[in-house]
Amino acid sequence: MTVNPSLDQSEILGHFGPYGGRFVPEALIEALDSLTAAYEAARIDPTFIAELDHLHKTYTGRPSIITEVPRFAEHAGGARIILKREDLNHTGSHKINNVLGQALLVKRMGKKRIIAETGAGQHGVASATAAALMGLECVVYMGEEDTKRQSLNVARMKLLGAEVVPVTQGSKTLKDAINEAMRDWVTNVDTTHYLLGTVAGPHPFPTMVRDFHRIIGVEARAQVLELTGKLPDAVLACVGGGSNAIGIFHPFIDDLSVRLIGLEAGGSGVASGKHAATITGGTPGVLHGTRSYVLQDENGQTVESHSISAGLDYPGVGPEHAYLSDIGRAEYQAITDAEAMEAFSLLSKTEGIIPAIETAHALAGAMKLGRELGPTATLLINLSGRGDKDVDTAARYFGIPL
Amino acid sequence: MTPLSELFEKTRAENRAALIGYLPAGFPSQQECIDAISAMVEGGVDAIEIGFPYSDPVMDGPIIQAAADLSLSQGTGAKEVFSTLKAVASTGTPAVVMTYWNPIERYGVENFARDIAGSGGSGVITPDLTIEEAARWRDSVKKENINSIFVVAPSTKDDRLAKVTEQCSGFIYAASLMGVTGTRTSVSSSARDLVTRVRKVSDTPVAVGLGVSTRDQAHEVAQYADGVIVGSAFIRLLQESQSMGEGLIRVRELAQSLAEGVRR
Numbered sequence: 001m002t003v004n005p006s007l008d009q010s011e012i013l014g015h016f017g018p019y020g021g022r023f024v025p026e027a028l029i030e031a032l033d034s035l036t037a038a039y040e041a042a043r044i045d046p047t048f049i050a051e052l053d054h055l056h057k058t059y060t061g062r063p064s065i066i067t068e069v070p071r072f073a074e075h076a077g078g079a080r081i082i083l084k085r086e087d088l089n090h091t092g093s094h095k096i097n098n099v100l101g102q103a104l105l106v107k108r109m110g111k112k113r114i115i116a117e118t119g120a121g122q123h124g125v126a127s128a129t130a131a132a133l134m135g136l137e138c139v140v141y142m143g144e145e146d147t148k149r150q151s152l153n154v155a156r157m158k159l160l161g162a163e164v165v166p167v168t169q170g171s172k173t174l175k176d177a178i179n180e181a182m183r184d185w186v187t188n189v190d191t192t193h194y195l196l197g198t199v200a201g202p203h204p205f206p207t208m209v210r211d212f213h214r215i216i217g218v219e220a221r222a223q224v225l226e227l228t229g230k231l232p233d234a235v236l237a238c239v240g241g242g243s244n245a246i247g248i249f250h251p252f253i254d255d256l257s258v259r260l261i262g263l264e265a266g267g268s269g270v271a272s273g274k275h276a277a278t279i280t281g282g283t284p285g286v287l288h289g290t291r292s293y294v295l296q297d298e299n300g301q302t303v304e305s306h307s308i309s310a311g312l313d314y315p316g317v318g319p320e321h322a323y324l325s326d327i328g329r330a331e332y333q334a335i336t337d338a339e340a341m342e343a344f345s346l347l348s349k350t351e352g353i354i355p356a357i358e359t360a361h362a363l364a365g366a367m368k369l370g371r372e373l374g375p376t377a378t379l380l381i382n383l384s385g386r387g388d389k390d391v392d393t394a395a396r397y398f399g400i401p402l
Numbered sequence: 403m404t405p406l407s408e409l410f411e412k413t414r415a416e417n418r419a420a421l422i423g424y425l426p427a428g429f430p431s432q433q434e435c436i437d438a439i440s441a442m443v444e445g446g447v448d449a450i451e452i453g454f455p456y457s458d459p460v461m462d463g464p465i466i467q468a469a470a471d472l473s474l475s476q477g478t479g480a481k482e483v484f485s486t487l488k489a490v491a492s493t494g495t496p497a498v499v500m501t502y503w504n505p506i507e508r509y510g511v512e513n514f515a516r517d518i519a520g521s522g523g524s525g526v527i528t529p530d531l532t533i534e535e536a537a538r539w540r541d542s543v544k545k546e547n548i549n550s551i552f553v554v555a556p557s558t559k560d561d562r563l564a565k566v567t568e569q570c571s572g573f574i575y576a577a578s579l580m581g582v583t584g585t586r587t588s589v590s591s592s593a594r595d596l597v598t599r600v601r602k603v604s605d606t607p608v609a610v611g612l613g614v615s616t617r618d619q620a621h622e623v624a625q626y627a628d629g630v631i632v633g634s635a636f637i638r639l640l641q642e643s644q645s646m647g648e649g650l651i652r653v654r655e656l657a658q659s660l661a662e663g664v665r666r
Contacts, residue, residue, distance in 0.1 A: 013534075022532045023503050025461045026566065027555035027580055029532065169467060175458065182460040187581040189557065286504040287458065289530075299479035300508030301457040 014203020017326060019319035022202040024182075024289045031189045036204040038109050043211065048104065055100045056215070059133070060090050063219045066227065067383075071350040072363075076370025079377040082227065083353070084220040084248060086384050093356065093385030094216060094244040095126035095197060101212035103130035106193045113137040113192045117181045119146055119174035119240070120311030120358065121153025122385055123197030128162035130195075138162040141180045143173035146310045153389050171304040174240075174314045178288050198241025199318035202289030206319050213247025216382060221251050224380055234259040234369060237382040238361040239332065240276070240312035242321045244384035249330060259331065262321060263365035265307035266334030276305035277334035278317040279325050292319040308337040308393065311358040311385075339364040341397055344387065356385030357393065404549050405496035406524035406572045409449055410607040410628055419624035419664040421446060422609055423657065424500065424633030426453035427486040428478030429469040434646055436489045441650045442636065443495050445657025450490050451527060451631070454483045454501035461502075461529045463584030465634040468641065480509050484521045491522030498551065498572070500527040506539070515542035525549025525572045533569050540569065551575050556592040560599060567604035573629055574600055578612045584634050586613035589622055597626050620663030630664050632656075 014020045022032060042048040056062035064085045073081040086094035106114055114136050118124030124140040131138030140157055144166040147154050157164050170176040178201075185194040199206045199213075217235075224232050235252055237245035239262035249260045267275035275281055278293045285294035287302055295303040295315035307313040324330035344360035346367075347353050355363060359382075366379050373379075387394065395402050413420040423442040429435050439450055455470035455478050462470070483499060490497040499518060506514045506528070518526055525548045531539060533552065543550040549572025554563055557580060567574050578593035579586075593610050600608050609629025614620060620630045636653055643649035 021535050023530050023535060024532065025530055025555065025577075026532070026553050027557050027577060029555075029562065030557040030559060169464075170457065170471075179458050179460050183463070183582050186461070189580060286507055286530075288460075291507075291535075294504070296504070296508065298508070300505035301474060301479075 014207065016320045016323035019291050019322045020203060020206055021291055022289060023286045023291065024202045025186055027186050028189060028202070032202055032204065034109065038105055039204055039208050042105055042108060051104055052101055060096050060100065061088060062215065064088050066220060066223045069347070069351045072347050073370065075346055075350070076367040077373065078375035079370035079373055079379050080228070081366060081370065081379050081381065082224055082232070083381050083383040084216060086216060086244065086382060087355065087359070087386035091126045091129050092388060093122040093126070094213060094247060094382070095123045096129070097215055097247070098197065098209050098212040098243060099123070099126040099130045099195065102193070102195050103134050103136065106136060107134055109193065111191060111193045113188070114195045115139045115141065115181050115184050115192055116195045116197060117141050117174065117177040118197065119177070119313055120309065120356070121146070121150040121157070121389060122311060124162070124164070125153050125156050125160070127195050127197070128157040128160035131162060132160045139184070140164050141167050141177040141184070143171070143177050144168050145172040146174065149310050149393065150389060152392070174310070175302060175316070182288070198243040199246050199320060200241045200288055200290055200292065200316055206290065209243055210246045210250060210320065213243055214250050216244065216247040217249060217251035220248055220380060228378055231255055231258050232378045232380040233373065234261055234377070235380045236261045236263060236362045236365050236369070238263050238312060238358045238384060239317060239321060240265065240314045240358065241316070242318035244382050246318060246320055248382040253329060260324070260329065261365060261369065262330055262332045263335045263361040264332055265309055265312035265361060266336040267306040269336055270334045274306040275334060276307040276313050276315065278315060279321060279332040280334045284322070287316040290319050292322040293317050308340065308397070309357040309361065311356065312361065333365060335361040335364045341394070343367055344394060345398065353383070354387035355383060356387050357390045359384045404524035404572060406449060406498060406549055409496045410573060413448065414628065418666055419627055420448040420609065420629040421620070421661050421664045422449045422451060422629050422631045423447040423636055424451040424453060424631060425636060426455045426466065426469050426473050427483040428455060428473035428476055429637070430472065430640055430646070431476060432478070432482055432486070435486060437646070437650060438636070438640060438653050439490055441654040442657045443493070445654040446661025447657045449496040449498070451498055451500045451633070452483060452486050452490065454499055454505050456502045456505060459502060461582055463582040463634065465585070465637050465641070466583050469637045480505065484517055487518070487523045488521040496524050498525045498527055498549065499523060500529065503528060503531045511538045512542045515546045515548060519546040519548050523548065525551055527551040527553070527575055529553050533566055536569065553577055554596065554600065556580055556596050560603070563599055564603040567600060567606060570606050573607040573609045574604060575631070576600060576608050576610045576627070578610050578614070581612065583612055585615040585638065589613055589619045593623065594626050617659040617663040620660045624664040624666055630660070632660055
């Protein structure tokens with residue numbers, strides 16, 4: 001099984017309680033309607049499901065394994081800690097799950113060009129990879145600031161044949177890359193699919209992208225049950241837009257004994273104002289086509305986010321997370337840059353796994369929770385990406401000469 | 403009936419199109435914006451759209467983005483938008499606010515509609531509010547008797563066109579092409595097709611925006627539309643001018659030339 005077998009009525013209309021929906025120029029409605037229809041058809045089409053399954057097995061390397069990390073767990077109150085290894089996927093993160101699903105849809109819709117936004121570069125690399133695999137033209141919008149922070153991923157995208165457009169407007173980060181991708185899409189919507197990389201944006205993206213990532217949680221739930229004989233006490237994941245988190249959370253939503261914990265980027269601390277913890281420190285609003293929590297000022301202007309992690313440096317968050325937070329089914333906490341980097345270093349040195357800095361936020365959350373719950377607890381963490389792309393940033397942070 | 407609706411009755415009687423000019427509030431500064439709008443009106447602009455500058459304007463090209471950024475950097479917010487609206491409307495010129503949705507939601511949907519009416523505004527253009535999300539807004543504009551103006555696009559299918567235009571009053575904003583705001587060398591032929599399709603489902607006046615910047619383009623659009631909307635071309639003149647004095651002269655000249663264009 002690769003996609004979500006059932007949707008409830010409100011999700012068909014793209015709403016999660018008061019969140020979600022569509023706030024976009026009218027010019028995009030036709031494309032969003034066509035995309036929704038194509039996805040609704042593909043979701044239950046055995047041919048589509050088989051094609052995607054085949055790619056998962058033969059291209060991505062699914063199912064991804066789980067790894068228990070006892071030496072790391074010694075620093076987390078001795079809790080039992082299990083990692084879902086999305087870092088071992090082809091291209092190095094969970095992003096490939098969504099990208100392959102959408103790229104297959106693009107082929108079905110007969111479009112030849114995809115555009116994508118990227119922050120850390122992981123979604124850009126995954127999009128460029130899928131474009132190369134399926135013979136599509138690919139343009140990736142990336143904030144100029146991020147092209148500097150993540151120059152290695154810029155080179156990777158170019159090697160894969162994609163065009164990378166540095167975005168010089170606004171804060172020159174992910175949010176501005178999304179603005180520019182939306183402008184491209186409005187202009188070229190006949191020929192172009194916007195391969196949005198997270199569970200935000202207008203309907204159907206939040207549900208569709210979630211469904212393509214549900215495989216993470218579906219696999220992990222079965223793997224943890226097989227290993228431990230019971231469900232974990234908590235599932236933890238980092239949250240920027242929230243795609244890896246919703247992917248692992250969603251199959252556990254009905255398991256009410258399992259705490260779902262999203263770790264947001266606390267930057268220099270939420271109180272400092274320099275952070276990207278949208279649910280923890282934001283307010284309900286509309287950004288990039290969806291209603292959710294937003295970092296905004298009293299006039300509704302988006303406030304710039306701050307994080308050491310380019311992939312979490314986003315002032316919005318997926319609408320389903322906003323809803324899960326409001327109804328109390330999931331908890332969201334902020335992890336500072338310093339806490340994340342400590343966890344980054346610790347996992348590297350105790351387990352020989354260098355995580356992405358994004359993912360390190362989830363690890364830091366697990367260290368806190370493990371200390372709180374003690375050795376009887378079992379924690380499942382989505383290890384959403386590997387840290388190769390972050391070697392530069394980490395070396396500078398820890399003062400390692402390059 | 404709002405001043406905007408009265409204007410379209412008048413221009414229809416005169417067998418011409420209305421000329422609608424756009425400027426973001428607070429650009430180039432709070433007072434200079436009002437001065438530039440006065441120059442537009444002196445030159446022959448019939449109605450004014452005051453933009454609420456927004457941090458993430460996905461419908462706008464580089465010219466309006468730069469103007470909005472400058473305005474925001476000077477602290478423009480709802481207070482400045484409403485005071486600009488008041489200043490323009492008090493001179494008798496029909497005026498509306500054009501804003502992305504989030505500033506309305508942040509201000510309070512009912513309060514925003516109330517303060518538009520209270521400032522003498524005729525209505526609001528909402529470029530990223532879809533009719534599916536507009537229930538509260540519909541109630542508010544109805545209560546305040548102001549115009550609710552939605553945008554339709556060349557890609558909007560006929561059945562949807564009927565639904566969206568049904569929600570419009572004052573005028574229907576027809577986007578001339580698939581794209582963002584900005585000046586272009588020619589007006590897309592898709593504009594005429596779109597207006598023709600709108601006419602089949604609605605009697606509300608139709609104004610065409612996106613890409614119109616010259617007298618000839620205005621003249622061409624005026625042959626089939628009730629209104630011609632010009633924004634980026636005015637902003638660009640102000641951006642390019644060495645002084646505000648020069649900018650005002652050039653804005654007035656462009657307005658005069660466009661006003662000739664809309665008279666068939």
